[in-house]
Amino acid sequence: MTSQTPITPTADQIRRAPKVLLHDHLDGGLRPGTIIDIARETGYTQLPETEPDKLGGWFREAADSGSLERYLETFAHTCAVMQTRDALVRVAAECAEDLAEDGVVYAEVRYAPEQHLEAGLSLEEVVEAVNEGFRQGERTARAAGRRIRVGALLTAMRHAARALEIAELANRYRDHGVAGFDIAGAEAGYPPTRHLDAFEYLKRENNHFTIHAGEGFGLPSIWQALQWCGADRLGHGVRIIDDIKVEDDGTVQLGRLAAYVRDKRIPLELCPTSNLQTGAAASYAEHPIGLLRRLHFRATVNTDNRLMSGTSMSREFELLTETFGYTLDDLQWFTVNAMKSAFIPFDERLAMINDVIKPGYAELKSEWLFRQTATTSESAPEGD
Incomplete structure (x- = not known):
């Protein structure tokens, strides 16, 4: 191996x-909870749901509906709560x-x-x-x-x-x-x-x-x-x-x-x-x-x-x-x-590839190989 x-x-x-x-x-x-918080703070009252889990589900269902109108409506709600400096910083x-x-x-x-x-x-x-x-x-x-x-x-x-x-x-x-x-x-x-x-x-x-x-x-x-x-x-x-x-x-x-x-x-x-x-x-x-x-x-x-x-x-x-x-x-x-x-500049892209991305994947591969080696050793029959 x-x-x-x-x-x-x-x-x-x-x-x-x-x-x-x-x-x-x-x-x-956006996080659904953040949409609800900012809507409450800014007086926006047109959200279809006011509980984070339900609102998140509504967004996904609307996007999956096949209706362009419903899909575009999802962005009407998110943009509505992104109109102040504090809201934009938070988001x-x-x-x-x-x-x-x-x-x-x-x-x-x-x-x-x-x-x-x-x-x-x-x-x-x-x-x-x-x-x-x-x-x-x-x-x-x-x-x-x-x-x-x-x-x-x-x-x-x-x-x-x-x-x-x-x-x-x-x-x-x-x-x-x-x-x-x-x-x-x-x-x-x-x-x-x-x-x-x-x-x-x-x-x-x-x-x-x-x-x-x-x-x-x-x-x-x-x-x-x-x-x-x-x-x-x-x-x-x-x-x-x-x-x-x-x-x-x-x-x-x-x-x-x-x-x-x-x-x-x-x-x-x-x-x-x-x-x-x-x-x-x-x-x-x-x-x-x-x-x-x-x-x-x-x-x-x-x-x-x-x-x-x-x-x-x-x-x-x-x-x-x-x-x-x-x-x-x-x-x-x-x-x-x-x-x-x-x-971004070439040298910065290259540094990200060589110093972050490739080492990160190499570490994951090494972990996997170590576990496989350990598993093989554990399952090997004992010698005479």
Whole structure:
């Protein structure tokens, strides 16, 4: 038995494994108890449930309902309680704490500043409150013996007209906690090309951005995000599978767009559970991540909306391990992919890979080998 032995991880090993998260929405990851607390403090009376367990269940059921209206209603409630400085600080701090407790060592968490202005905050005050919360959460995690670094992605809404303003905001705070820019919202009818001025500005400023594409619409959305807008990463990008053909004999043919995405190592921010909820995949077994992993796309695993999907990075890895038989080596591969794709300087990414991620997985493998060796020794027959 050697260190090359494939190791199927346990739930505990998955939880303790260092993980990297690139696609997580701040307004999609609140603790139900926090929503109830802030609603009480701010006088928000429209919550469907007022007990944490029941409210958490309501969010998951609404997200699973297949109704777009009910799904969007979930975010109406979370955004409603994220309108004050104190609320934003608390939500961001708890986000960092929750991710660290789940073994996430690096995360980029996105949110749309324009959705948090109803109580009179300015865009700058929103960004500064969220940044303060992330730093507070990092300190709390560190005091508990956990390591995490969180960067913010500022999101502009596709249906609105503030993309350039938000891009400029992201650029002003790029050295103060903001890692990059994103656009989100309904893909159909709102192509990324509506916001070319924002993307051209970011490229002139040598700044990073990702685009939600290839989730609800398809290949044209991916093509526009890459070729018209110049996205560094694809938010979801799961519909790239539409440009891949698997023949009856098992041979695989990549279309030109799929080949471009693979050959250029364009990161795909895949979110398996969320993709099932939105209909981008029918089941975990049919999720394109299995094929994309085998074809060596730059696939990463993400949570999207932890509250609505009732998920975490550990749960996503557990489900993929159960479905595809992934080993610790596979999970390390996804994690290194994500860290390579992060919007921080190369030397810092490399340090995270070499000093945190690889040693963390090596330790888990060594533990497993030690237990196997001990078990073998205990069961060996005694000598004469």
